[in-house]
Amino acid sequence: MTGHRSRRIRRAGILLACTALILTACGTTRSPLPFNPAPRPAENASPTPQASTQQPNRNCTDPRRSLRPHGPLPTPGNIPAGVLPAAVLKNRYLRVGVPTDAVLLGAMNWNTLQLEGFDIDMAKQVAKAIFGTDEGRIQFRAVTTDGRIPALENDDVDLVVATMTITCDRWQKVDFSSVYYESGQKLLVQQDAGFAGIADLAGRKICAASGSTSLRTITRLVPTAIRVEVPNATDCLVDLQRGQIDGISTDDVILAGMAEQDPTTVIVGSKLSDEPYGMAVKAGNEEFVRFINAALEKMRTDGTWKKIYQRWLGKLGDASPPTATYQD
Known part of the structure; x- marks a missing residue:
């Protein structure tokens, strides 16, 4: 591992830890952020809207x-x-x-x-x-x-x-x-990995978030791929930088943010799904x-x-x- 990549990984880990600390300190997980008193939004309420007989999209x-x-x-x-x-x-x-x-x-x-x-x-x-x-x-x-x-x-x-x-x-x-x-699901890999699309990762490790629609798409398109599940798709980036996985497959807009953080990565292949x-x-x-x-x-x-x-x-x-x- 190069010194440059090692420093980048350490910075990524520090940022993730600091994010968790600051979010807790700012009260974004439990206590409310400060606010100025104001009238309740329904104080001057109009009559209650007529109840709809339309049910939510359960029979979807x-x-x-x-x-x-x-x-x-x-x-x-x-x-x-x-x-x-x-x-x-x-x-x-x-x-x-x-x-x-x-x-x-x-x-x-x-x-x-x-x-x-x-x-x-x-x-x-x-x-x-x-x-x-x-x-x-x-x-x-x-x-x-x-x-x-x-x-x-x-x-x-x-x-x-x-x-x-x-x-x-x-x-x-x-x-x-x-x-x-x-959005739409795509694939992010290291620029020098030689992968052109998700089919190239058969038998290799692909990372995505637990509970995401991305996991199902990976299984459907590359059933022999080794799925690596993490709490959030962005957690995959450090694993990719460390060489512990071969690719990240999730929504293209999320991958764009990862590529912005690490210019040595690239989004490849066509859109795999609509999101x-x-x-x-x-x-x-x-x-x-x-x-x-x-x-x-x-x-x-x-x-x-x-x-x-x-x-x-x-x-x-x-x-x-x-x-x-x-x-x-």
Whole structure:
């Protein structure tokens, strides 16, 4: 191992350890971030919206189909009763499970000691839709890939915005918003490894996150590959640098963040799957889903989505917000 690579690995390990320490110290895992008192968002509530007879997407044939908004996004302070989860009303802030080590999506800025990225900004827009501002009104909590659904089921968070692919299996456990980002699974390897695509890794070690859709795709396409599972896909990068694995296969936008951290790596091959991202809430919060979808519709039409995309992902090429599809 070269001295340069050894130093890079040590730095990566130190950054991961420091991230965990700072997230705990800042209260992003349990205690709320500081905030200024403000009226509860439902104090001036309009009448409760008429209950819908449409059931969530449990009998799923198209996982992208979410619940249609009741209309335009209501203004903060005029959100109808029964829309927001009880915990949001009680706490007066939004608890959001996010990635915290995924560059471009959700990672620590060591200059500001703030989380930043595409998913972080998307979550802030939901808090802004509720409270009129996201400042002091959002509490970020680190979630692993396999821990996203349990965090919702255990009421540890109100919302998950964490590169979560919408699938029919997951619809059985949580409720999803409409698609807010279209990703696709690819492969990351060392530049000098000589691999051109995932088929070249038959019998070799491929790393992905536990509980991810990526693992199923790896098994389907390369059944002889040796799957290496880690809590988060970004944990694979140090293993790749150490030569303990041969490749990382996960969503292309996550791999782009890894490649930005380590220029000796490269994304190769064609797209292996479609990975539509959705915001997830605890099952049974249908009205909250409709509210989130109204917020997403506003972001699509007023240019907010495009602005957030350009800020974090513009280097990946031009893109437009995904078109929403609904089941009702």
